[in-house]
Amino acid sequence: xxxxxxxxxxxxxxxxxxxxxxxxxxxxxxxxxxxxxxxxxxxxxxxxxxxxxxxxxxxxxxxxxxxxxxxxxxxxxxxxxxxxxxxxxxxxxxxxxxxxxxxxxxxxxxxxxxxxxxxxxxxxxxxxxxxxxxxxxxxxxxxxxxxxxxxxxxxxxxxxxxxxxxxxxxxxxxxxxxxxxxxxxxxxxxxxxxxxxxxxxxxxxxxxxxxxxxxxxxxxxxxxxxxxxxxxxxxxxxxxxxxxxxxxxxxxxxxxxxxxxxxxxxxxxxxxxxxxxxxxxxxxxxxxxxxxxxxxx
Amino acid sequence: xxxxxxxxxxxxxxxxxxxxxxxxxxxxxxxxxxxxxxxxxxxxxxxxxxxxxxxxxxxxxxxxxxxxxxxxxxxxxxxxxxxxxxxxxxxxxxxxxxxxxxxxxxxxxxxxxxxxxxxxxxxxxxxxxxxxxxxxxxxxxxxxxxxxxxxxxxxxxxxxxxxxxxxxxxxxxxxxxxxxxxxxxxxxxxxxxxxxxxxxxxxxxxxxxxxxxxxxxxxxxxxxxxxxxxxxxxxxxxxxxxxxxxxxxxxxxxxxxxxxxxxxxxxxxxxxxxxxxxxxxxxxxxxxxxxxxxxxxxxxxxxxxxxxxxxxxxxxxxxxxxxxxxxxxxxxxxxxxxxxxxxxxxxxxxxxxxxxxxxxxxxxxxxxxxxxxxxxxxxxxxxxxxxxxx
Numbered sequence: 001x002x003x004x005x006x007x008x009x010x011x012x013x014x015x016x017x018x019x020x021x022x023x024x025x026x027x028x029x030x031x032x033x034x035x036x037x038x039x040x041x042x043x044x045x046x047x048x049x050x051x052x053x054x055x056x057x058x059x060x061x062x063x064x065x066x067x068x069x070x071x072x073x074x075x076x077x078x079x080x081x082x083x084x085x086x087x088x089x090x091x092x093x094x095x096x097x098x099x100x101x102x103x104x105x106x107x108x109x110x111x112x113x114x115x116x117x118x119x120x121x122x123x124x125x126x127x128x129x130x131x132x133x134x135x136x137x138x139x140x141x142x143x144x145x146x147x148x149x150x151x152x153x154x155x156x157x158x159x160x161x162x163x164x165x166x167x168x169x170x171x172x173x174x175x176x177x178x179x180x181x182x183x184x185x186x187x188x189x190x191x192x193x194x195x196x197x198x199x200x201x202x203x204x205x206x207x208x209x210x211x212x213x214x215x216x217x218x219x220x221x222x223x224x225x226x227x228x229x230x231x232x233x234x235x236x237x238x239x240x241x242x243x244x245x246x247x248x249x250x251x252x253x254x255x256x257x258x259x260x261x262x263x264x265x266x267x268x269x270x271x272x273x274x275x276x277x278x279x280x281x282x283x284x285x286x287x288x289x290x291x292x293x294x295x296x297x
Numbered sequence: 298x299x300x301x302x303x304x305x306x307x308x309x310x311x312x313x314x315x316x317x318x319x320x321x322x323x324x325x326x327x328x329x330x331x332x333x334x335x336x337x338x339x340x341x342x343x344x345x346x347x348x349x350x351x352x353x354x355x356x357x358x359x360x361x362x363x364x365x366x367x368x369x370x371x372x373x374x375x376x377x378x379x380x381x382x383x384x385x386x387x388x389x390x391x392x393x394x395x396x397x398x399x400x401x402x403x404x405x406x407x408x409x410x411x412x413x414x415x416x417x418x419x420x421x422x423x424x425x426x427x428x429x430x431x432x433x434x435x436x437x438x439x440x441x442x443x444x445x446x447x448x449x450x451x452x453x454x455x456x457x458x459x460x461x462x463x464x465x466x467x468x469x470x471x472x473x474x475x476x477x478x479x480x481x482x483x484x485x486x487x488x489x490x491x492x493x494x495x496x497x498x499x500x501x502x503x504x505x506x507x508x509x510x511x512x513x514x515x516x517x518x519x520x521x522x523x524x525x526x527x528x529x530x531x532x533x534x535x536x537x538x539x540x541x542x543x544x545x546x547x548x549x550x551x552x553x554x555x556x557x558x559x560x561x562x563x564x565x566x567x568x569x570x571x572x573x574x575x576x577x578x579x580x581x582x583x584x585x586x587x588x589x590x591x592x593x594x595x596x597x598x599x600x601x602x603x604x605x606x607x608x609x610x611x612x613x614x615x616x617x618x619x620x621x622x623x624x625x626x627x628x629x630x631x632x633x634x635x636x637x638x639x640x641x642x643x644x645x646x647x648x649x650x651x652x653x654x655x656x657x658x659x660x661x662x663x664x665x666x667x668x669x670x671x672x673x674x675x676x677x678x679x680x681x682x683x684x685x686x687x
Contacts, residue, residue, distance in 0.1 A: 257503065
């Protein structure tokens, strides 16, 4: 039984990382209806900025992480100002192509730094080992992932329910024209959404770095894992991102634990979540918590 | 005045010498970015530095090497394009990289007859058909994995072993030979698991534990291996770890820290901390060409050097034999090569029937943050038995 519970706990932990990575993606979509294909590169920018500051300048990892969150938020803000703002009102395919192009540009820029290839480890900033109970073990970086996800979920929950800017973001997501007529600056809302997405992406990058080391391919790969998570949870739902992330993490672990032994070579953990995803979409095409949009024709 | 004329005469002679130097192009196509670039980056630097050293020391008289390291991003289509460019230019030898790229190019390499030295040590590269022009620098992945299984069988008779492999032809390369060898050695391979780079390997490790696995043998790159052995340590598992050339090395120690203690690793290269001519040569070149410590310590740096060194040595032998430098003369030189090189634990020897350069391997163990040899260089007889049936 402890085997099952270990898989369950590990799945929730991995799912929390996916959820954290997915939050930024959902924020951008929720505010501006833009699907950001460069999200994995934001994750990498945040992680490598923290690494560069911690190793290059000898800063404490916590201070380097704080700078990285701010820096990635600034990158997000200016990305929207420079590249996305001119596309307001343009066909969605144009916006998607721009974010795909941004992914290439960011990838190229990272390759110009010493971090484009190779594996890097953040200096140790958490105690060795982890927490064990009833035969179940969780490392400190994994615990930090769960805490970060919970904190960001609570913060964004409060932000969207209580703060003026958050309510303005929801209003813009609901109806841009109506929001503008009420004096909401749609441009400002879009830019802030990208900045907030930068913060969560950097946080996800730091957690991934602490758990499995820093590698450009791996970090960008986490950005791709976001897609099944947000499609399952609902593209515009923040609780959906968290639930979707945890479901995908759980399915990966349970499949790897129980099905791999029966499949030559294994690898069911990478496939099984997508089968479940297809099944869910069959019944709920907008995801578990996504807004159902009904178009009258 | 006399001195002035002497200087002019000397300058003229030197100028004539440079003018007469034949430019020989050697191209490498590999992953400086993209998947496996953590190895490819250092491999490329090794090639560049050995070429620079050969030029700076005038290693091959009358020849100036123009070595190009091209980033193919681990993409076979890019590798093909680079190879075709080398063929069109008339390069006498080509340095490759990935298993997939090499296997894909085999028929073309055979057709054009251009000697090809890959970074992939897949035995399928030099197995028939279309295997005349491909030369492995060191023993194959199959031989590496069998060598470590032989060591495991010696220290833990009847051990239960799982293999954790890269999900690619590179990862799958040694599996069949390893299964046959395990039967001969009286050890059991209970599972072969393909593993990509992931955030958590708890499920796989716990399953291995439930099956009584005592050793995991990796045919993978250092990043995923480091994460798996860190997870094993966190879970408090008593499983030991071992791996082939690309799975271990100083890169693994840097990534996995204490969790790498006791890791058994097979390679044909010396370690930078060893007190011998090979380690000194690698450090000397790294310092001369301004490479950082992580490059000099990476096993992929001397691996790249050896590939370039084999190509340059073959060109030297062709030149010394008075032949025009061409793919054919370099091929003939490779077939006769018996070169006590500066980089690996054994000589590079090739013949018509033997396309493996360095036949010897050593098993090393991670102790106190460094890899120390636990065997003398040896060649696996069992590999020849299970793969060639002789």
